[in-house]
Amino acid sequence: MIDEHHGWNLSFKPLWIGFIISLVLVASAYRIVAYGHLKHDTLMLSIIMIGCVLALIQLIFFLHLGLEEKPRWNLIMFIFGVALMFILIGGTIWIMNNLNYNAMPRMGH
Amino acid sequence: MSLFGRLGEHALKHDWIEYAAGVSIVGGALVVIILITYLKKWGWLWREWFTSVDHKKIGIMYIVFSAIQLAKGLIDGLMMRAQQATASGDCMGYLGAEHFQQIFTAHGVTMIFFVGMGVVFGIINLVLPLQIGARDVAFPLLNSISFWLFAAGGLYIFISLVIGVFAGTGWTAYPPLAGLKYNPGVGVDYWLWSIQISGAGSLLSGINFLVTILKMRCPGMKLMRMPVFVWATLATVVLVIFAFPILTGTIGMLSTDRLLDTKIFTADYGGNPMMYINLIWAWGHPEVYILVLPAFGIFSEVVPVFSHKKLFGYTSMVWAIAVITFLSFIVWLHHFFTMGAGANVNAFFGIMTMVIAIPTGVKVFNWLFTMYRGKVTFTTPMLWFMGFIFIFVTGGMTGVMMAIPGIDFQVHNSLFLIAHFHSVIIGGVLFGFFSGYSYWFPKFTGFRLNEKLGKYAFWFWFVGFIVAFFPLYLLGFMGATRRMNHYPAGNGWQPLFIVASIGAFLILIGVLFQAAQLYKSIKERNQNKDTTGDPWNGRALEWSTASPPPFYNFAHLPEVHSRDAFWELKKSKKDIVKRKYEDIHMPKNSMVGVNIGILSCVMGFALVWHIFWLAAITFIGILIALIARLFVKETDYYVKAEEVEQIETRSRAT
Amino acid sequence: MNTHEVSPDTHHDVYSKTVFGFWLYLLTDFMLFATIFAAYSVLSGNHFGGPTQKQLFNLDHATLQTVIFLISTFTVGIAGVYTHRKKRGGAIVFFLISFVLGIVFLGMELHEFSHFIAAGSGWKKNAFASSFFSLVGMFVLHLVFALLWVIVLLVPVFRFGITARSVLRLTCLKMFWQFLSIVWAFIYTIVYLLGIV
Numbered sequence: 038m039i040d041e042h043h044g045w046n047l048s049f050k051p052l053w054i055g056f057i058i059s060l061v062l063v064a065s066a067y068r069i070v071a072y073g074h075l076k077h078d079t080l081m082l083s084i085i086m087i088g089c090v091l092a093l094i095q096l097i098f099f100l101h102l103g104l105e106e107k108p109r110w111n112l113i114m115f116i117f118g119v120a121l122m123f124i125l126i127g128g129t130i131w132i133m134n135n136l137n138y139n140a141m142p143r144m145g146h
Numbered sequence: 147m148s149l150f151g152r153l154g155e156h157a158l159k160h161d162w163i164e165y166a167a168g169v170s171i172v173g174g175a176l177v178v179i180i181l182i183t184y185l186k187k188w189g190w191l192w193r194e195w196f197t198s199v200d201h202k203k204i205g206i207m208y209i210v211f212s213a214i215q216l217a218k219g220l221i222d223g224l225m226m227r228a229q230q231a232t233a234s235g236d237c238m239g240y241l242g243a244e245h246f247q248q249i250f251t252a253h254g255v256t257m258i259f260f261v262g263m264g265v266v267f268g269i270i271n272l273v274l275p276l277q278i279g280a281r282d283v284a285f286p287l288l289n290s291i292s293f294w295l296f297a298a299g300g301l302y303i304f305i306s307l308v309i310g311v312f313a314g315t316g317w318t319a320y321p322p323l324a325g326l327k328y329n330p331g332v333g334v335d336y337w338l339w340s341i342q343i344s345g346a347g348s349l350l351s352g353i354n355f356l357v358t359i360l361k362m363r364c365p366g367m368k369l370m371r372m373p374v375f376v377w378a379t380l381a382t383v384v385l386v387i388f389a390f391p392i393l394t395g396t397i398g399m400l401s402t403d404r405l406l407d408t409k410i411f412t413a414d415y416g417g418n419p420m421m422y423i424n425l426i427w428a429w430g431h432p433e434v435y436i437l438v439l440p441a442f443g444i445f446s447e448v449v450p451v452f453s454h455k456k457l458f459g460y461t462s463m464v465w466a467i468a469v470i471t472f473l474s475f476i477v478w479l480h481h482f483f484t485m486g487a488g489a490n491v492n493a494f495f496g497i498m499t500m501v502i503a504i505p506t507g508v509k510v511f512n513w514l515f516t517m518y519r520g521k522v523t524f525t526t527p528m529l530w531f532m533g534f535i536f537i538f539v540t541g542g543m544t545g546v547m548m549a550i551p552g553i554d555f556q557v558h559n560s561l562f563l564i565a566h567f568h569s570v571i572i573g574g575v576l577f578g579f580f581s582g583y584s585y586w587f588p589k590f591t592g593f594r595l596n597e598k599l600g601k602y603a604f605w606f607w608f609v610g611f612i613v614a615f616f617p618l619y620l621l622g623f624m625g626a627t628r629r630m631n632h633y634p635a636g637n638g639w640q641p642l643f644i645v646a647s648i649g650a651f652l653i654l655i656g657v658l659f660q661a662a663q664l665y666k667s668i669k670e671r672n673q674n675k676d677t678t679g680d681p682w683n684g685r686a687l688e689w690s691t692a693s694p695p696p697f698y699n700f701a702h703l704p705e706v707h708s709r710d711a712f713w714e715l716k717k718s719k720k721d722i723v724k725r726k727y728e729d730i731h732m733p734k735n736s737m738v739g740v741n742i743g744i745l746s747c748v749m750g751f752a753l754v755w756h757i758f759w760l761a762a763i764t765f766i767g768i769l770i771a772l773i774a775r776l777f778v779k780e781t782d783y784y785v786k787a788e789e790v791e792q793i794e795t796r797s798r799a800t
Numbered sequence: 801m802n803t804h805e806v807s808p809d810t811h812h813d814v815y816s817k818t819v820f821g822f823w824l825y826l827l828t829d830f831m832l833f834a835t836i837f838a839a840y841s842v843l844s845g846n847h848f849g850g851p852t853q854k855q856l857f858n859l860d861h862a863t864l865q866t867v868i869f870l871i872s873t874f875t876v877g878i879a880g881v882y883t884h885r886k887k888r889g890g891a892i893v894f895f896l897i898s899f900v901l902g903i904v905f906l907g908m909e910l911h912e913f914s915h916f917i918a919a920g921s922g923w924k925k926n927a928f929a930s931s932f933f934s935l936v937g938m939f940v941l942h943l944v945f946a947l948l949w950v951i952v953l954l955v956p957v958f959r960f961g962i963t964a965r966s967v968l969r970l971t972c973l974k975m976f977w978q979f980l981s982i983v984w985a986f987i988y989t990i991v992y993l994l995g996i997v
Contacts, residue, residue, distance in 0.1 A: 388827070394835075408933070409929075410934065
């Protein structure tokens with residue numbers, strides 16, 4: 038019964054840690070958007086970073102990603118998946134941007 | 147809102163060719179139903195096949211369904227050939243334009259989804275658990291559900307021949323043509339639900355097989371000891387898992403465009419039809435590797451056995467498969483070089499497309515090196531491999547040509563492209579399946595196929611393919627576009643189209659030989675029994691079981707110490723220590739799969755015809771079927787050790 | 801002696817396979833959302849004259865939703881721990897808390913949808929609105945399934961207590977809820993925050 042009764046399935050601690058950090062992250066995102074005086078590009082980058090960290094925190098502390106014993110299939114498949122999602126979204130943005138520039142009529146560029 | 151949505155009498159109106167097709171399909175179905183009733187086999191079919199969760203039975207059902215779809219797809223192809231051979235200049239051929247459009251659309255959908263995916267999942271279902279020394283896949287009930295979703299999706303092709311029309315947009319259904327404004331009718335909706343429903347089945351199968359491979363290998367079967375077919379399957383299902391959701395999302399958005407009037411792929415209101423093409427091919431390219439990788443796996447099993455030599459370069463084979471898997475996700479733009487992206491974008495994807503040919507080349511050389519200095523016997527499975535070498539490699543080379551955007555601009559969407567992908571799909575996927583079919587047939591039926599008829603079938607397919615498709619390379623260079631139902635006279639095309647139709651006819655003869663082979667082999671099965679379970683002197687674990695294997699596959703799970711596990715076992719001449727028999731835990735049959743299949747088929751039909759109350763009810767029905775299953779306690783049973791012993795002794799005695 | 805052995809197919813195997821299989825399913829669901837995200841990224845500027853994100857989004861509303869869902873994810877994790885500890889009472893209470901918070905979230909989101917429609921940005925109006933409704937609508941659809949799933953699983957737990965089977969199923973439900981929270985993290989940051997600035 039190794040898998041089910043890993044420490045983290047039975048402990049509240051990782052949940053508390055993840056929850057507090059996530060709240061802090063959401064609060065800081067709210068702050069910099071509502072009250073911050075960052076330059077537009079820095080602001081956008083910060084928001085994206087916060088979003089990624091928020092997701093990562095929840096993956097680690099709630100979904101316990103990467104904490105399983107070897108072979109870490111969950112982690113391996115996840116990393117592969119994330120890479121593909123970046124390729125899909127990034128590739129789509131790159132391609133569609135390129136197409137918009139080259140192939141769409143010049144409306145309000 | 148009418149009770150029947152937009153379904154009305156007009157749905158049954160067709161031209162005479164469609165009537166003929168509809169009549170033969172309904173007639174054929176009736177004949178089968180009457181035959182089964184007459185032979186009183188409904189109970190048997192229900193108990194032994196439809197509700198089975200046994201991977202071997204499910205695999206066979208996939209293949210039978212695909213064979214029927216192959217017949218339909220071939221007829222579509224023959225009809226297109228007949229039209230194009232005659233419709234030159236003043237002659238308009240016999241098919242109206244709209245009908246022709248439906249035929250080439252249905253041809254593509256049938257062949258790629260319901261033949262290609264069907265034989266892939268069929269063969270994986272049959273062979274995978276046995277090769278890893280497992281008793282079944284990870285989730286047998288899910289396996290059944292996947293099959294019935296696949297079948298439900300496949301039925302729309304036939305239903306649309308009788309009630310309504312099928313899409314006339316080409317198998318990839320690009321908007322804005324496939325959108326609400328330009329195609330408000332039912333055709334595209336049939337296309338959508340056919341693919342959405344069967345796609346769900348494919349996705350679930352992908353998950354099922356991946357868990358099976360990673361979690362259910364028998365003791366000692368480390369990853370680098372797995373047969374290459376299993377590696378190929380592993381790669382295939384990784385592709386399925388990550389690519390199919392893209393299809394789900396993309397055609398889901400096309401569905402909302404059509405059902406809810408959203409403006410995602412429209413030509414106006416800010417929509418972007420080009421984005422559909424981008425997204426659908428982000429799925430579409432991995433899809434073709436999903437189709438071909440299992441064929442590569444099959445050849446990796448067949449070639450060593452019939453060269454009497456172990457596979458050359460196991461490690462490089464595995465690496466090649468892994469590289470192909472990753473690269474297949476970064477080449478997709480080569481399907482639309484001409485859509486207008488700039489040079490940087492085209493150059494990147496062009497280079498990646500050429501790079502992906504390299505690991506494929508590594509595999510081809512490894513198979514050839516396996517044959518080199520081996521004792522090669524040209525049995526039917528080996529002949530299919532030789533045919534693959536010629537046809538797939540030429541197809542692959544034309545692919546590398548088109549990877550160069552400059553060349554692609556000349557031949558994109560010409561018959562050159564058509565010749566290319568038929569070469570790699572037929573030469574690769576289909577020949578691979580035929581090789582596997584001839585190779586594993588004795589294992590799953592208990593008797594051998596007639597070799598002579600098999601060889602005739604091969605030669606007609608091989609020569610027929612060359613005669614049917616090589617002229618298309620020439621026609622492509624001469625400017626002939628794809629999907630044409632008529633062309634001007636006097637430009638030198640017609641003779642080539644006529645030659646191509648002769649080739650199609652030769653392929654038809656090949657198929658008839660395959661049917662004859664099956665018939666004769668069944669008739670003579672008692673003379674051609676496979677009594678040893680190992681008719682070819684095989685190397686992997688499936689050959690260690692009886693033919694056909696008992697429903698639990700292995701009385702004792704094998705313990706493996708090397709690659710080519712069964713071969714090593716035979717070489718060591720170890721006496722199989724007679725261990726005590728054990729109770730074996732097996733899953734019970736279940737009708738959940740059939741229920742979900744029927745409900746989804748009706749739900750899709752209802753959505754096509756806008757019979758929304760029916761769609762809602764069937765959807766709820768699916769939820770109820772799943773929830774009800776959660777409350778079933780007796781889902782498995784134990785086969786008593788005594789019964790296992792009886793089965794084992796009986797099969798060893800023959 | 802007639803003690804027959806049982807083949808190695810323990811409950812541990814079932815748990816391990818099922819949780820891994822469910823994880824893979826979640827990865828496919830991530831990929832599905834990624835596809836719709838890709839569409840939104842391309843179309844988010846195509847208002848066709850209709851209202852824009854700056855005019856439609858409300859930072860406080862979206863942030864409140866995010867906090868509510870975050871709490872519900874936390875409580876679902878707690879429910880998961882109680883489940884593994886076989887504590888029926890704790891599991892039921894905390895799954896129900898998540899359920900209620902989920903309903904509140906749902907209500908807030910439907911309110912936002914009606915606001916969009918009233919402001920002339922319904923899903924038929926333009927590509928931005930269509931892709932917004934597709935993305936957030938897909939999230940709502942998933943949430944509805946999760947809510948239904950909570951009820952379906954809690955009924956037998958209420959009647960029969962926590963069995964090995966329910967540990968497995970509730971773990972999958974918990975994972976699903978946490979998956980939704982991660983998807984929402986991206987929706988909040990990329991759709992709402994980036995839309996507002």
